[in-house]
Amino acid sequence: MVTYFNSIGVSRKDVISSIRRLTESALIENDLRALRLIDDAQAVRITPSGRYYLTYLHRQFPYIDLVMQDTPFFDREVFDEIEPLCEATDMQARFRRCERFLRLYSGQEEEEMVTIEKLGP
Secondary structure (H helix, E strand, O other): OHHHHHHOOOOHHHHHHHHHHHHHOOOEEEOOOOHHHHHHOOOEEEOHHHHHHHHOHHHOHHHHHHHHHOOOOOOHHHHHHHHHHOOOOOHHHHHHHHHHHHHHHHHHHHHHHHHHHHHOO
16 A cells, blocks of 8 residues: 555655554554554455445535534635535535535545646556
């Protein structure tokens, strides 16, 4: 994994940090099945909790609504569009807020993929 992510511009330190965080959150587990031995592991796999997040939860409105609340916004235009909706309790306003959030991050994901493809092997 480290080699692959390194090839698309992700540092070893960032990969290891992500693996550590995913392991500590019980979203992946290593072949040694020991959190304290994470640096000695040779492989990781997704846990049932991780599979639940990946296949179900990440698409659900309540989860997206919570993630949006913890995400920093660096685009002033998007912030100005979402900010008036932040205190909304009306479901239609909350849906609009989440839809705008998803459009923002989908666009950013597409931009990242273009950059990654340019870096390609």
